[in-house]
Amino acid sequence: MASEGLAGALATVLGGKGLLVQSYDSEPAGKPLSPVRLRKNVCYVVLAVFLNEQDEVLMIQEAKKECRGTWYLPAGRMEPGETIVEAMQREVKEEAGLLCEPVTLLSVEERGACWIRFVFLARPTGGVLKTSKNADAESLQAGWYPRVSLPTPLRAHDVLHLVELGAKFCQQAMHPLILPQELPCRVVCQRLVATFTAVQSVWVLVGTAGTPHLPITACGFASVEQRGGIKAAILRLLQECLTMHNLAVETKGLLGLQHLGRDHLDGLCLNVLVTVAFRNPGIQDEPPKIRGENYFWWKVLEEDLQKQLLHRLQESSIIPLSR
Ligand SMILES: CC(C)=CCC/C(C)=C/CC/C(C)=C/CC/C(C)=C/COP(=O)(O)OP(=O)(O)O
Ligand SMILES: [Mg+2]
Structure with missing residues (x-):
């Protein structure tokens, strides 16, 4: 997906719509992911x-x-x-x-x-x-x-x-009207719109495996991930590419939700808006350095998308996701 494709994907997700889940950029360590099933494991x-x-x-x-x-x-x-x-x-x-x-x-x-x-x-x-x-x-x-x-x-x-x-x-509606989108998913996962902002500029984290895309993290069922809630899967993905000790990560909420529920596909994908910021105050006009080749920061130059993102962030115009 070139930047044009990324812009389309971001616009779709900001519009509360869904995108097919093709693969996961981060998975829990250990056993391969097993599909989620209602009444069995979820x-x-x-x-x-x-x-x-x-x-x-x-x-x-x-x-x-x-x-x-x-x-x-x-x-x-x-x-x-x-x-x-x-x-x-x-x-x-x-x-x-x-x-x-x-x-x-x-x-x-x-x-x-x-x-x-x-x-x-x-x-x-x-x-x-x-x-x-x-x-x-x-x-x-x-x-x-x-x-x-x-x-x-x-x-x-x-x-x-x-x-x-x-x-x-x-x-007073706090966010746009959002309904679940009927799209198949095998596991519980989250698509991240992970943002870094600096004086009216905004960057979004992009995964490079295959074509560039909004990264997806699969949620695990091990007790360590259960204790941390589904935020643990977000932190896992970010830890894989960023040095976290000087960063503050916040899950702002949900932009949308995708789930099908038919054909034994009981998984779902939460499209979440996340902020990454430096802990130390001071002028930080570039996003934190990324380790490895699997991700990059995409500076959103498309005016409409930039405006939408900043609005959703500043006004907390999102669905609360709470524990
Ligand atoms: C499920 C999550 C994430 C949060 C629960 C939030 C809390 C604390 C709720 C208050 C306590 C409470 C009412 C718990 C019951 C939760 C539950 C299993 C609801 C299922 O709904 P029922 O009405 O019991 O099911 P049926 O109508 O299908 O019998
Ligand atoms: Mg009931």
């Missing part, structure tokens, strides 16, 4: 935040033994063969009785590659709200409740922050 959870014009939130009352009677947002585990959006729509139908469409991903949370939760802002498109008469194993009932007085007891208090995130987005 658990993905979907959750939906609904807010109506009366500032009410759609809540469901849990039926499961371990949390029976408590209130939560519609949420549940993804099943093999589903896309992320299909899983969210199924959980909402099962637990709240409603048909819905996603508005945007609001947040992605992870506990390493083996446990990832996708949080959507969604809107109802039909169906019938589940009442206590229709209680079943999925939920006891569903209802709309004022955002400032949610029903209790809550199953867990994380709903409070997720509802606030949804409300904030409805008042």
Whole structure:
């Protein structure tokens, strides 16, 4: 991929779209990567935040033994063969009785590659709200409740922050509307838009294996990588080409997400925006030196891309990716 191709790839990823994952620039040490499989080595959870014009939130009352009677947002585990959006729509139908469409991903949370939760802002498109008469194993009932007085007891208090995130987005969108892109992937991996900035200039890290491309790091399941969360895979890749002790690396968030879920392809690729900066203050007008031949810093000269990147960085206009 020449610089023209790189510019196209960067524009695609900044636009929340996806690109095929061809290979990995960095892989965990040890055993070769095995494909990820739902119910075997990964658990993905979907959750939906609904807010109506009366500032009410759609809540469901849990039926499961371990949390029976408590209130939560519609949420549940993804099943093999589903896309992320299909899983969210199924959980909402099962637990709240409603048909819905996603508005945007609001947040992605992870506990390493083996446990990832996708949080959507969604809107109802039909169906019938589940009442206590229709209680079943999925939920006891569903209802709309004022955002400032949610029903209790809550199953867990994380709903409070997720509802606030949804409300904030409805008042003022923090990032563009982003939905998962249906593209196949065998493992959990991250495509890095790793940036270095200096007075209105921005560089992006590029992998050279094959044609120049935005580098991809595969996430591992060993306990050392689980402890560090999926950020460990980013640091591994950067350690392979940069001297890290004088650098600060920050994962700013997600530009997009790709996953297929069909044909036993349960992996996914998170397109992440990362900053690399020198720890020591002072004028640093060139990016840190790269060791070896596998990467280079590409100075983004295309005005539109440069502007977009700086805007996304300065305004934190990205989907939060948290642990
Ligand atoms: C999954 C990740 C990355 C984060 C969880 C974030 C936290 C701390 C949540 C609060 C505690 C809680 C409710 C944990 C349950 C997580 C889980 C396994 C949800 C699956 O959803 P369920 O509603 O239990 O599944 P079903 O609806 O499929 O039965
Ligand atoms: Mg559930």
